[in-house]
Amino acid sequence: MATWLKESVGGYFDNPVATRDLRVHFRNGRIVILLVLYALFVSLMAQLSIGNIQSYPGSIASAQRELVTAYFSLTGLIFGLVSLVSAMSAAFSVVSERQRKAMDLVFSAPFSARRYVLGKVISGVRYSAILIAMSLPAMAALVVAGGATTLDVLLHCALILASSTFFTAVGVAFASYAKNFIAPLAMTLVVAFVWSVTLLTLSQSLRVVSSISAPSVVPTAFPFVSCLGLLTPGLGAVSPTQPVQVYGFTTQAWIPALVVVLLAIRFAIVAATTGLEFPIGKAARTLRVHGLVYVFVLGLIIAAAIVPPTSSFGDMYQYSQLASRIFAPVLITTLYTAPFGSDRMNQPPDRTAFTFKKILWPYSTNALAYGLLLCAAWWVPFLALASHARNGIGLTFIFHSCLITGFFVALLRCYSHLTKTTEKAKGFLVLTLLFMVALSVGFAGDGTALRLVQEGSFSVYDLALIRPWLGYTQDSFNFLPVHLILLSVATATLFYAAEKRSRRG
Amino acid sequence: MLVVDNLKKDYNGFQAVQGISFELEPGDVFAFIGSNGAGKTTTIRMIATLLEPSSGTASLFGVDVTKDPMAIRRMLGYMPDFFGLYDDVKVWEYLDFFATIYEVPPRERRKVIDNVLELTDLSSKRDAFVQSLSRGMQQRLCLARCLVHDPKLLLLDEPASGLDPRARSELKELILELGRMGKIVIVSSHILPELEGFCNKVGIVERGQLLSFGPTSDLTRSSGTTKHLVISTLGSPEGTLAWLTSQPNLTEARLNKDGNIECSLEGDDAAQAQLLKSLVEANLPIRTFADRRIDLEDVFFQVTTGAVN
Ligand SMILES: Nc1ncnc2c1ncn2[C@@H]1O[C@H](COP(=O)(O)OP(=O)(O)O)[C@@H](O)[C@H]1O
Ligand SMILES: [Mg+2]
Numbered sequence: 001m002a003t004w005l006k007e008s009v010g011g012y013f014d015n016p017v018a019t020r021d022l023r024v025h026f027r028n029g030r031i032v033i034l035l036v037l038y039a040l041f042v043s044l045m046a047q048l049s050i051g052n053i054q055s056y057p058g059s060i061a062s063a064q065r066e067l068v069t070a071y072f073s074l075t076g077l078i079f080g081l082v083s084l085v086s087a088m089s090a091a092f093s094v095v096s097e098r099q100r101k102a103m104d105l106v107f108s109a110p111f112s113a114r115r116y117v118l119g120k121v122i123s124g125v126r127y128s129a130i131l132i133a134m135s136l137p138a139m140a141a142l143v144v145a146g147g148a149t150t151l152d153v154l155l156h157c158a159l160i161l162a163s164s165t166f167f168t169a170v171g172v173a174f175a176s177y178a179k180n181f182i183a184p185l186a187m188t189l190v191v192a193f194v195w196s197v198t199l200l201t202l203s204q205s206l207r208v209v210s211s212i213s214a215p216s217v218v219p220t221a222f223p224f225v226s227c228l229g230l231l232t233p234g235l236g237a238v239s240p241t242q243p244v245q246v247y248g249f250t251t252q253a254w255i256p257a258l259v260v261v262l263l264a265i266r267f268a269i270v271a272a273t274t275g276l277e278f279p280i281g282k283a284a285r286t287l288r289v290h291g292l293v294y295v296f297v298l299g300l301i302i303a304a305a306i307v308p309p310t311s312s313f314g315d316m317y318q319y320s321q322l323a324s325r326i327f328a329p330v331l332i333t334t335l336y337t338a339p340f341g342s343d344r345m346n347q348p349p350d351r352t353a354f355t356f357k358k359i360l361w362p363y364s365t366n367a368l369a370y371g372l373l374l375c376a377a378w379w380v381p382f383l384a385l386a387s388h389a390r391n392g393i394g395l396t397f398i399f400h401s402c403l404i405t406g407f408f409v410a411l412l413r414c415y416s417h418l419t420k421t422t423e424k425a426k427g428f429l430v431l432t433l434l435f436m437v438a439l440s441v442g443f444a445g446d447g448t449a450l451r452l453v454q455e456g457s458f459s460v461y462d463l464a465l466i467r468p469w470l471g472y473t474q475d476s477f478n479f480l481p482v483h484l485i486l487l488s489v490a491t492a493t494l495f496y497a498a499e500k501r502s503r504r505g
Numbered sequence: 506m507l508v509v510d511n512l513k514k515d516y517n518g519f520q521a522v523q524g525i526s527f528e529l530e531p532g533d534v535f536a537f538i539g540s541n542g543a544g545k546t547t548t549i550r551m552i553a554t555l556l557e558p559s560s561g562t563a564s565l566f567g568v569d570v571t572k573d574p575m576a577i578r579r580m581l582g583y584m585p586d587f588f589g590l591y592d593d594v595k596v597w598e599y600l601d602f603f604a605t606i607y608e609v610p611p612r613e614r615r616k617v618i619d620n621v622l623e624l625t626d627l628s629s630k631r632d633a634f635v636q637s638l639s640r641g642m643q644q645r646l647c648l649a650r651c652l653v654h655d656p657k658l659l660l661l662d663e664p665a666s667g668l669d670p671r672a673r674s675e676l677k678e679l680i681l682e683l684g685r686m687g688k689i690v691i692v693s694s695h696i697l698p699e700l701e702g703f704c705n706k707v708g709i710v711e712r713g714q715l716l717s718f719g720p721t722s723d724l725t726r727s728s729g730t731t732k733h734l735v736i737s738t739l740g741s742p743e744g745t746l747a748w749l750t751s752q753p754n755l756t757e758a759r760l761n762k763d764g765n766i767e768c769s770l771e772g773d774d775a776a777q778a779q780l781l782k783s784l785v786e787a788n789l790p791i792r793t794f795a796d797r798r799i800d801l802e803d804v805f806f807q808v809t810t811g812a813v814n
Contacts, residue, residue, distance in 0.1 A: 016605035024593045101585045105650070108553045108583035108660075110575050111606045279557045279571045420517065 017106075017119025018126075021093065025123065038081070039134040046074055046138035050145045067147035074142060075156050079232070082131045083164040083192065087171035090124030091184040094175035103276075113276035113283075117172055117269055124168035125161070132157050155240035155254045162261045163231050167192060169268030176275030183423060190430055196232045227253035231261050267294050284362035288370060291334075292377050299381040331433075334374045334405055364413065368495065371409040375402040400484060407491045408433075413498035506530055507552070507658060507689050512561035514547050514713075521547045523713040524561065529691070529706065531657070534684040536704035536721070537693040538805060544713040545693040546586050549660045552691075553583040565658055582651030586662040586693075596622070596638070596646065597631050600653075607654045617653060625649040641672035648679065659683060659690045666696070677703050701801055711809045724804050732770040732777050733797040735761075739790035742766050748787060752780070767797060 025031060049070035056063045097103045106116060139153045148156075170191050174184035229238040230253055240254035270290045277283030359366050359373065379398050383390060411432065416425035507529045514522040522544040529535050539545050550556040552563050554574040563570045570577050591599065600618045609617050622628045625645045630638060638646065644664065651659060661680070665673050681703050683690050692704065708718040717724065738745050746766055749758040754776065758768035770780060781794050 014605065014611065016602050019605070020591065020594065020598065020602050023598055024591070027593050097591075100591075101587065102591050104550075104553075104555055104583070104585045105603070106606060107555060108578060108581060109603065109606045110578040110608065112575075278554050278574050281557070 012118060012122070015115060015119040015122060016111075017116055018122040021119070021123035022126065025089075025126075035130065035134060038131060039137070042074070042078060042081075042135045042138040043141070045077060046070075046141045049073065050141060053145070064146065067142065067145055071139075071142045071147035071152075074138060075160065076232075078132065078135045078139075079160045079163060082128045082135075082160055083167040085131060086124040086128040086164050087167040087188050087192075088185065089127055090120045090168045091171035091175035091188060092181055093123070094120055094172055095178060095181045095184065098179070107276065107278065113176075113273045113278075114269070116276060117169075117176065117272040120172050121165065121169050121269065121272075124171070125165050128161055128164040128168070132160055149241075151241060152239060159230050159240065159254060159257060159261075162258055162265070166231075166261055166265045166268060169265050169272060173268050173272035173275065176272045177423070183427075186427075187430075190434075227257050228260060230254060230257040263294065263297070267291075281362060285360050288360050288362065292374060295374050296377040296381065299378045300385075303381040303385040331405060331408060334371045334409070364416070365499075367413060368406060368409050371405050372402060375405050396480060396484075400480070400487075403484065403487050403491065407487055407494070410491050410494035410498065414494050417498055417501045506567075507563070507565050509548075509552065509563045510561055512548060512551055512563055513559045514544075514551060514556065515559040521713055522551070525710065525713070525715045526561075527708055527715060527718050529689050531687045531689055532684055533706050534680060534690045534692065534704045535706040535708065536801070537691055537708050537710065538695070538801065539693075539710035540695055540809070543695075543710045545695075545710060546662055547713075548710070549583075549662050549691065549693060552658075553581060553660050554578055555583075579654065580657040581660065582654075582656035582658070583660045584647050584651055584662060584664055586666075592636065594635050595632055596627060596635055599635050599646065600650065603650045604653060609653070621649045621653060624652075640667050641669065641675075644668060644672070644676070648676075657688060659688055661690065661692045663694055664692060665694065707801065707804070709805055709808050716808045717804070721801075724801075732772065733799060734768050734770060734777070734780075735765050735793070735795050735797045736768070736784075736791060737765040737793045739792050745784070745789045745791070748784075748789060752783075755780075 050067075053063055053066045053070060056066060058066075094103075097106075107113070136153075136157070139148070139156075142148055143150055143153055167188065171184055171188045174187040175181075178184045227238060227242070227244050230240060238253055240252065240257075242253040243250050244253045244256070246256055267290060270287055274280070274283040274287040277286075356369075359369050379401070382398070386394075408429065412425055412429050415428045416422055419425045419428065509525060509527050511524045511526050512522055513520065513524050525544075525548055527535075537545050537548070547556065551558045552565075552570060554570050554577050557571065565577055565580055568576045568580075591602075594602070597618055600621055601614055604614045604617050605611075619628075622631060625648070627638075627642060627646060627649075630642065635643065635646070648661075648664070664680075665676055668676065680690055680692060684703075684705070705721055706719065707721050707724050709716045736742075736745065736749075742760060742764065746758060746760065749755055749766065749768055752758075754771045756769045756771065758766060761767050770777060781791075784791050784794070
C-alpha cells in the first residue's frame with residue numbers, strides 16, 4: 001500500500017525529469033522572447049475582433065452575438081496554439097533523448113517508465129500553463145467588452161489546460177514508440193484532427209452559446225455527449241456553465257467534460273508508458289487490459305446516458321447515428337492496443353497458434369480475438385441498458401459495427417505484412433480511415449449517395465454502409481444484407497491471406 | 506554471479522546476436538572483444554535491461570533480466586558506447602538528476618554529489634556545463650554516475666575510446682580497482698591493446714557469436730596442442746632454420762624482424778623438450794629457446810576470420 005502510494009503520488013512530486021526540464025528549458029532567453037511574441041499575437045487578435053464589432057452596423061443583440069463568437073474564436077486559437085506547443089515540445093524532448101541515448105542512462109537505472117512519462121507530461125503542461133496565463137489579458141479584454149463572463153474564462157482556461165494535457169500525453173505516447181520526430185508529430189496531428197472532428201460532430205447540434213445567452217438546458221437528444229464539445233474549445237462552442245442533464249441529474253457542462261478528458265489523459269499516459277517499459281510484451285498486455293476497461297466504462301456511461309427513443313425507424317436512425325459516431329474512438333482504441341505486426345516481430349518463435357489463455361498478450365495471432373473482445377466490452381452495456389437496442393435493427397447494427405472492426409483488423413494485418421513494420425502499417429490504416437471519412441462526408445453526408453443510387457448512376461454501395469459514423473438511412477438499410485455479406489467475405493479473405501502469409505514466413 | 510545463456514537478438518530477421526553464453530564471477534574483469542558490428546553493444550544492452558532478448562536468458566545473482574528488470578537495475582551500472590549527454594545541464598544538475606533517479610533522499614543529495622565530485626576530481630567543475638568538459642572528464646563523470654549506488658555489475662561499452670593515454674591509464678586503474686572491490690566488470694572494445702593486461706577473462710565475438718571465452722591466461726598461453734616458440738642463435742640463423750624446416754612436426758618456421766626464428770610445434774610439453782634436445786644434439790648454435798608470448802591481438806586474429814555482418 002505504502003509503496004503503491006509512493007509510486008503513484010511520487011510520480012508527480014520530486015520528479016527528476018520534470019525538474020531537469022525546468023532547469024534547462026527556461027535557461028536561455030529565446031523562450032522569453034517567444035512567450036512575449038505569443039502574448040502580443042493573442043492580444044492583437046482580441047483587439048482586432050473587438051475593434052471590428054465596435055463599428056458593427058447591426059442591432060445591439062446581433063453585435064452581442066458577434067462578441068460571443070469572437071470570444072469562442074479566441075479560445076479556439078489559444079487552445080490550438082497551447083496544445084500544439086506543449087505536445088510538440090514534450091514529444092521532441094522524448095525523441096531527442098532517445099536519439100542521444102540519454103534515455104538509456106535513465107532506463108538502466110531503477111526508474112519507472114511511468115515516472116519518466118509523467119515528468120515529460122508535466123514539463124509540457126508547464127508550457128501550457130504559462131501560455132494560458134499569458135493569454136489572460138486578451139481574454140479579459142473580451143470579458144470587459146461583454147463577450148463572456150469571468151467564470152466562463154476561468155473554466156475555459158481549466159478546460160484548455162486539461163485538453164492540452166491530453167494532447168501532450170498523446171504526443172509523448174507516440175514519441176515513446178518513435179525513432180524520429182516526424183512520426184509522433186504527424187500522428188499527434190492526426191489524433192487532434194480525429195478527436196476534434198469526433199467531438200465536433202457530437203456537439204454539432206449546438207449553436208454558439210455562452211452563459212450570457214444560454215438556453216436553460218442544452219436542446220439535444222443526447223445531452224451528456226454534447227458537453228464534450230467543451231474539449232475542443234472554440235470549435236464545439238458550448239458554454240462551460242451551461243446546465244446539462246446526465247442520468248437525470250442537472251449539472252454544469254464542464255464537469256462531465258473534465259471527467260472524460262481526465263480519463264483520456266490517463267489512457268494516453270498508460271499508452272506512453274507501454275512504449276518505454278521493459279519488457280514490452282508484459283507492458284503491452286497491461287495496455288490491452290486498460291483498453292478493455294476503458295471501452296467498457298465508456299460504453300456504460302454512454303449507454304446509460306442515452307434517452308430511449310420511441311420505436312420508429314427514425315429514432316433508431318438517430319440512435320445508431322450516435323452510437324456509431326462514438327464507435328470511432330472504440331475503433332481507434334482497438335487499432336492502438338491490438339498488435340498487428342507480422343508474427344516475426346510480436347510473437348515468440350515457438351508459438352503461432354491462437355489460445356484463449358493468451359488472448360491478452362500482444363501477439364498478432366490474437367489481434368482479431370482481442371478486437372472482438374473490445375467490441376463486446378463496448379456493446380454489452382448497450383444491450384444491457386438500452387432496451388431499445390435489443391431489436392432486429394439494433395442487433396443488426398451491432399453486428400455490422402463488430403464486422404467493421406474485424407475488417408480493419410484484417411486490413412491492418414495485411415498492411416503489416418506488406419510494409420514489414422507495424423508503424424508504417426498503422427500509418428496506412430489511418431490514411432485508409434481518413435479516406436473513408438472523406439468519402440462518407442463527401443458522398444453521403446447530405447444524402448447525395450442516396451440520390452445517386454436512385455438515379456441509377458451509383459451502384460449497390462451507398463457509402464453510408466462503409467462509414468460507421470453517420471448511421472443508416474432507410475435506403476441504406478435496405479442494402480444492408482448485401483453489404484454485410486460482402487464485408488464478411490472481404491474480412492475473411494483478408495484474414496486468410498494474412499494468416500497464410502504469416503504461417504509461410 | 507552473471508549467467509548469460511544462449512542469448513539471441515533478432516532485428517527484423519537480421520540475427521545481430523546468435524546465441525551467446527558465458528558466466529562471470531564477482532571480481533571478474535571481462536574483456537568483450539569484437540570488431541565493429543560484431544554484436545557487443547546489442548549483448549550489453551540486453552544485459553542492461555534496455556533491449557528485450559529474442560530468446561535466451563541472462564541472470565544476475567539468480568535474478569532474470571526480463572522477469573525483474575527493476576531488481577537488476579538496482580545492481581547495475583551501465584555506461585553506453587557514447588556518452589548520453591543532456592544539453593544545457595550543469596555538472597551538479599546532472600549528478601542531482603541521477604541521485605534522484607537512484608532514490609537518494611533529498612536531504613542527502615548535496616552530500617552525495619559533493620563526494621562523487623571529489624572522488625572524480627571534478628569539484629572545480631561543479632557549475633560548468635557538461636558539454637564544456639573534456640572527453641576524459643565526461644567519461645569520469647559518466648562512470649561516477651554509475652557508481653553512486655554501489656552496483657554489483659558494471660557494463661562499460663567502449664569506455665576508453667577517444668581518451669588520451671593518460672586518461673586511458675587512469676581508467677584502467679579504476680577498472681582494476683573495481684574488480685578488486687568484487688564487482689563484475691564487463692568492458693567491451695574493438696581496440697585490443699587497450700584491454701591488454703587488466704582483464705582476467707576474455708570473450709571474442711564475431712558476427713553475433715562468441716568464438717572463444719575463457720581466462721585470459723588460458724587464451725594467451727600457447728594452446729594445448731600447438732606450441733609457439735622463439736629461438737635465437739649465435740651468428741647466422743640460416744642453418745638452424747633449414748634444420749627446423751625439415752622437422753615433420755614443425756610448421757611455419759620463419760625469421761621474424763629481430764632476426765630470431767619463430768615456429769609452431771605440434772605436440773605437448775614433452776615434444777617441446779624433445780625438440781630442444783634434438784637441437785642441442787645436432788650441434789646447432791642455440792642461444793635462447795623460449796615460448797613466444799602471444800597477446801590478445803594474436804588470439805583475436807587466430808580466432809576470427811575477419812567476416813563482418
Ligand atoms: N536497432 C537496430 N536495428 C537493426 N540492426 C541493428 C540495430 N542495432 C544494431 N544493429 C545491427 O546489429 C549488429 C551488431 O551491432 P552492435 O551490437 O552495435 O555491434 P558492436 O557494438 O559490436 O559494434 C550490427 O550489424 C548492427 O548493424
Ligand atoms: Mg558498439
